[in-house]
């Protein structure tokens with residue numbers, strides 16, 4: 001009876017977590033929809049000047065882009081969690097992958113931000129290249145977004161013991177100690193305004209989910225005012 005009760009509890013909490021996820025996702029999507037509808041109402045009711053019209057369309061586009069980002073990330077998460085996106089684990093070189101991702105990210109780095117990538121010649125691990133690329137892109141774009149204007153973003157790869165270790169550091173605002181566990185939760189944002197309206201609060205949740213799929217971990221060390229270092233460890237070959 002104890003085991004049956006425990007299984008029921010687990011099923012019950014999985015059901016509750018799923019219901020919470022649906023409720024949170026609906027709430028996040030409702031905000032941009034509400035803004036879009038309000039903007040359409042205003043444009044219809046008033047006689048907008050060409051300038052008002054442009055402004056209104058700009059708001060609608062921005063909110064639709066936010067919805068599109070949210071839906072894209074929600075789909076990625078659901079596919080991973082339901083196992084509909086098959087992971088394709090292959091032996092690969094984490095240093096080479098980090099270098100390739102950094103080359104692309106350099107092209108879209110904010111002005112004045114220097115992105116560097118360091119690592120030994122090769123650090124081999126079993127990985128899904130698409131997922132690892134997504135993980136790196138998420139961490140680097142966060143470092144761009146929350147880093148300091150003219151700062152440095154440093155990507156490093158190393159091998160310690162049996163682990164392939166990847167870290168992304170910035171010298172930005174950092175994260176208050178009491179929020180450092182919460183940032184891994186779905187939809188959690190320390191300060192939504194800081195992301196310039198482009199954040200979804202899903203990036204780090206996905207980072208940790210991808211690290212765990214590789215049998216690894218994702219963690220943060222951050223000192224407010226000095227910057228943050230996100231570290232992902234996966235088993236090395």
Ligand code: ADP
Pocket residue numbers: 142143146147170172173174175183188189190191192194195198199200201202203204205228
């Ligand atoms: P978001 O889409 O809001 O960036 P994430 O899940 O990627 O969502 O991050 C959650 C929150 O963690 C962000 O809203 C931000 O407040 C904080 N955060 C993430 N990366 C950094 C960073 N490099 N420096 C400071 N804060 C960060």
